[in-house]
Amino acid sequence: MAVEHSAAATSADQTRIHDIGYRAYDGPRLGRSYATRALYSQSLRGAYGLGRSAKSKVLPMLLFVVMCVPAAIMVAVAVATKAHDLPVAYTRYAIIMQSVICLYVASQAPQSVSRDLRFKTVPLYFSRPIETADYVRAKFAALASALFVLTAAPLLVLYVGALLAKLDFADQTEGCAQGLLSVALLSLLFAGIGLVIASVTPRRGFGIAAVIAVLIISYGAVSTLQAIADSQDNPGAIPWIGLFSPVTLIDGVQSAFLGAEPSHPGGHGPDTAQGIVYLAVVLGLIAAAYGLLLRRYKKVGL
Amino acid sequence: MVCVTIVDDVTVIATESLSKRFPRVTALDRLSVDIGPGVTGLVGANGAGKSTLIKILLGLSPASEGRAEVLGLDVAARGTAIRERVGYMPEHDCLPPDVSATEFVVHMARMSGLPPTAARERTADTLRHVGLYEERYRPIGGYSTGMKQRVKLAQALVHDPQLVFLDEPTNGLDPVGRDEMLGLIRRIHRDFGISVLVTSHLLGELERTCDHVVVIDGGKLLRSSSTTDFTQTTTTLAIEVTDSDEHPDGTLAVREALGALGVGVQDGSGLPGAGHTLLLTASGEETYDLVRDTVAGLGLGLVRMEQRRHHISEVFTSSDEPRKEATGHGG
Numbered sequence: 001m002a003v004e005h006s007a008a009a010t011s012a013d014q015t016r017i018h019d020i021g022y023r024a025y026d027g028p029r030l031g032r033s034y035a036t037r038a039l040y041s042q043s044l045r046g047a048y049g050l051g052r053s054a055k056s057k058v059l060p061m062l063l064f065v066v067m068c069v070p071a072a073i074m075v076a077v078a079v080a081t082k083a084h085d086l087p088v089a090y091t092r093y094a095i096i097m098q099s100v101i102c103l104y105v106a107s108q109a110p111q112s113v114s115r116d117l118r119f120k121t122v123p124l125y126f127s128r129p130i131e132t133a134d135y136v137r138a139k140f141a142a143l144a145s146a147l148f149v150l151t152a153a154p155l156l157v158l159y160v161g162a163l164l165a166k167l168d169f170a171d172q173t174e175g176c177a178q179g180l181l182s183v184a185l186l187s188l189l190f191a192g193i194g195l196v197i198a199s200v201t202p203r204r205g206f207g208i209a210a211v212i213a214v215l216i217i218s219y220g221a222v223s224t225l226q227a228i229a230d231s232q233d234n235p236g237a238i239p240w241i242g243l244f245s246p247v248t249l250i251d252g253v254q255s256a257f258l259g260a261e262p263s264h265p266g267g268h269g270p271d272t273a274q275g276i277v278y279l280a281v282v283l284g285l286i287a288a289a290y291g292l293l294l295r296r297y298k299k300v301g302l
Numbered sequence: 303m304v305c306v307t308i309v310d311d312v313t314v315i316a317t318e319s320l321s322k323r324f325p326r327v328t329a330l331d332r333l334s335v336d337i338g339p340g341v342t343g344l345v346g347a348n349g350a351g352k353s354t355l356i357k358i359l360l361g362l363s364p365a366s367e368g369r370a371e372v373l374g375l376d377v378a379a380r381g382t383a384i385r386e387r388v389g390y391m392p393e394h395d396c397l398p399p400d401v402s403a404t405e406f407v408v409h410m411a412r413m414s415g416l417p418p419t420a421a422r423e424r425t426a427d428t429l430r431h432v433g434l435y436e437e438r439y440r441p442i443g444g445y446s447t448g449m450k451q452r453v454k455l456a457q458a459l460v461h462d463p464q465l466v467f468l469d470e471p472t473n474g475l476d477p478v479g480r481d482e483m484l485g486l487i488r489r490i491h492r493d494f495g496i497s498v499l500v501t502s503h504l505l506g507e508l509e510r511t512c513d514h515v516v517v518i519d520g521g522k523l524l525r526s527s528s529t530t531d532f533t534q535t536t537t538t539l540a541i542e543v544t545d546s547d548e549h550p551d552g553t554l555a556v557r558e559a560l561g562a563l564g565v566g567v568q569d570g571s572g573l574p575g576a577g578h579t580l581l582l583t584a585s586g587e588e589t590y591d592l593v594r595d596t597v598a599g600l601g602l603g604l605v606r607m608e609q610r611r612h613h614i615s616e617v618f619t620s621s622d623e624p625r626k627e628a629t630g631h632g633g
Contacts, residue, residue: 021493022427022431022493022495023427024462024494025416025420025424025461025462027416027417027420028415028417029386029414029415029416029461030415030416030417031382031386032382032415034412034415034417035412035413035414035415038409039413042409042412051405052400052401053400053441056400115398119396119397119399120392120394120395120396121396121397121398123390123392123396124392124396124410124413124457125413126362127362127385127389127390127392128385128386128410128413128415129382129385129386129413129414130413131382
């Protein structure tokens with residue numbers, strides 16, 4: 001630096017290029033936790049196409065807008081009609097918009113991990129200070145955060161709108177908090193499932209299809225079975241069937257603990273004991289996803 | 303400012319009866335070797351254990367037995383500390399096509415622990431040093447193989463390591479690209495003060511670049527010596543000349559003229575351009591002059607005169623070991 005300074009001072013009126021040769025780096029090396037955080041923020045930004053090509057911004061941004069517009073319309077209606085409550089409860093919103101959330105997971109989970117596998121960039125990470133667990137944690141946290149942004153933003157729109165419409169403050173705050181808790185759980189669960197599926201395949205298209213199959217088709221299958229159980233007067237089976245799809249799992253947990261209306265046919269929500277099973281399954285799945293990712297990357301190595 | 307902190311007699315890499323056994327293969331078999339600063343070539347056929355050794359030295363794969371130290375740090379206990387000071391360039395493709403070289407190398411610099419500003423400065427410097435200029439802002443997908451190799455090298459150097467592992471850096475390059483890459487490897491040590499461990503299955507290209515060559519085969523140390531030892535025993539020149547009206551078969555004329563001067567000449571059958579290529583053993587600098595003068599004296603044009611690239615198998619035959627069957631293609 002000193003060289004450049006003196007050169008600039010002595011020849012302010014001349015432009016010169018100095019070949020300063022190779023400069024060694026003796027600044028700080030911030031190590032593992034810094035690198036993990038940098039990977040987290042890069043992956044989180046990447047989940048919305050930031051720092052990537054214009055083309056890759058289109059889908060995540062579009063889905064984000066699609067998530068928020070219905071909330072804005074509901075708010076507008078509530079304000080205009082001076083309604084006493086929002087047309088949709090906070091906890092219902094994510095369930096109604098589930099296909100948008102699933103599409104987002106299906107498009108961004110492969111983007112986050114399949115690329116590194118497909119282009120064999122993973123060895124470059126592991127030849128640096130960060131370890132397998134750091135990589136997995138950063139990627140998991142990044143996708144879960146991205147999903148939380150996607151699902152929490154419309155709830156905040158609803159909340160702000162509800163306050164503008166002068167709805168009951170305590171009521172709305174409680175509802176919104178329950179909604180946020182529910183989508184936080186949903187974000188972790190969906191991120192885990194999406195990443196495990198995506199990390200198995202280096203092919204992005206295949207990853208997208210597999211995530212959609214697991215998230216959306218399982219929901220279709222489960223609701224069909226539940227409808228059959230309902231029509232055959234077997235309501236006791238409905239909550240148990242709900243354990244087999246991610247969407248109904250979250251729905252079950254929030255109807256048992258977060259005051260949500262169950263979306264199960266006939267309004268058969270799980271009771272508290274079943275709710276505990278639901279919660280245990282959700283937490284177990286999140287932990288299993290983390291464990292599977294760790295195992296997967298132990299094998300990838302160099 | 304450029305300070306080579308490593309004193310000459312310090313060992314950069316040391317292994318002590320290092321073994322790595324997989325259920326069905328022994329990749330490394332009681333390998334003991336000391337490697338000093340400078341450019342060291344690690345030569346072996348495919349499957350000789352080169353990549354396994356690098357993995358162990360990076361602290362990513364535990365050894366089955368024995369121990370190893372890199373920069374004085376034990377690989378089993380201090381893997382993270384080693385990886386902070388060491389760079390690694392893999393053999394295979396490892397670059398995402400949809401980002402630019404600058405973005406990619408900045409990201410990799412941060413993964414090595416460099417703060418954001420330093421990461422950007424070092425990236426600009428390093429890409430310039432490896433010879434990437436305007437194209438560094440374009441997506442990597444459009445790069446030639448040579449440019450991609452430079453990006454791979456840049457990501458290994460961006461955090462200014464004390465030592466870099468380069469795994470087959472000349473793979474897939476044309477002869478010009480190879481020479482440029484080898485020149486760059488020389489500079490890494492000479493100008494940047496970074497020690498280099500470079501692997502290859504071609505001894506010929508390493509003997510011109512390295513100070514020291516380690517040859518392994520089947521996970522065992524075959525030979526470890528300075529490159530001058532190798533060159534003395536293995537210099538073969540390949541020459542190719544034009545024909546003229548006076549000498550319709552220039553190759554034959556040169557062969558006879560050199561034969562008369564007592565230089566042993568074989569025809570290069572089996573080589574590309576057979577029939578036009580002559581091989582001769584160079585006894586020293588004077589052989590080059592002799593060839594030049596002879597060809598000029600006959601009024602012919604000298605198309606090509608180069609040191610032949612030796613295949614690794616020639617080391618094995620010249621080291622008088624009856625292991626020819628193992629050298630040709632080691633799985």
